Amino acid sequence: MATSAAAGAQVAPQPIPTVTPPPPPAAMIQAAAPLPTLSDTQARQLAKLIAADEVKQGLRVGAPRDLATRDHDALVRIALDHARAVRTGRxxxxxxxxxxxxxxxxxxxLPAFADAVARDRLSAWIASLPPPYVGYDTLVEGLERYRTIAAAGGWPVLTGTVKYGERGPAVARLRERLAIEDSQLSAGGDRFDDALLEAVRRAQRRYGLNPAGQVGAQTLAALNVPVERRIRQVMANMERWRWLPPELDPRRVQVNIAAAVLTVFDGDTPTMSMKAVTGRPGNETPMLISRINSIVINPPWNVPTSIATKELWPKERANPGYLKRNGFRVIDNGDGSKRLQQSSEKSALGRFKFDFPNDFAVYLHDTPAQSGFSRFDRLSSHGCVRLEKPADLAKLLMRTTPDWQPPQIDATVDAGKTVRAKMADPVSVYLLYWTAFANQKGDVGFREDPYGWDAKLAASVERRSATQALAAK
Incomplete structure (x- = not known):
């Protein structure tokens, strides 16, 4: 049964998994156990099922392959490879x-496939392979929809801005373009009326833009992204879904890096959501899964060497006294080198730091720079995740920790003393990169691909699919 995971803008979790590489291709599994024998009827059925499913699951861009001429052993190897790709990624x-x-x-x-062959349940086996998440299922439907749009010729390229109340050919083209994705809007008409204004706002929300209803450069750029690129964007996000563990921790914190949004879930129900600031291109926030074990209240900031070298020491040289005025201490490392620490009173981490083990030295934290949350583009950190409402998150996560109820948290913050508060019940945290996600109605939302990861991932999926297709011949 599919598990809901907020269909994308925010997403899915579980406990810290060990980093395990994907298993070898199906062709290598052959040596470990005998392969099942297909009947001629099963071979024909399997060839059709896999050819269609490769396209449906976003593993191929083009038309389905013709697998009807493959011998039975080759089809078995193709089936095993296909199963691994759909379940855990290409x-x-x-x-x-x-x-x-x-x-x-x-x-x-292999075990489930052999059972399906023995019981003649190949169709049910194919249907059981995709990740068990509603967020994935809605992207499968979205992929089919955008392929249909592409087959019909895509959408027109818009040039020039138009305003509410205007009419003419440019308005008609805008209405035509929006109606392709928006079932609530009819394509006819050349007047920028209230219905078109609301359609523009809906589109802007889908693209993560300010829903002001004004058709400016950003809105035009989003509307003019070719449908073929949107298809690859959906494919890339489907692949990332396949990397997630098969079961999700019911208590979880999720960050959509691309959308810069944090959501807390209890089961499938979101209990809190807030804006975040994530890493700028060049200082990317990594994708990872971990657990928040403790919260540091009034944390000092131990400045990373890269930030000190590139940003803070030059400011001190240009304006002597800068470090002292901003609460930085210069600490001798004992080997001739020095490091910087910013006191908790002026710390760039604000009053809360949420710790979780990871190989990237990133964490969630408060910030005194609240102005960044008013922007729609909030990718400007050095890689950590800044939070709009860190006190609310701390109190929510500590609700099962008797020693750290809201009065104790508030008193510790006011005292200004640095304290590490250990959580009675650690909570899973997922930092995920979602640039395409769909709701239950089939509307697909898109975000920019600020790190360029979608293009790299889609290209890798296509390349591996082509390589496996050649290997199976």
């Missing part, structure tokens, strides 16, 4: 970037 270990810190768990498809 990528191989060498395809992962370092900051793609989530890895799919090992999966051997």
């Amino acid at each position: 990528l191989m270990p060498d395809d992962f970037q370092k900051d793609w810190g989530i890895r799919p768990r090992a999966y051997d498809p």
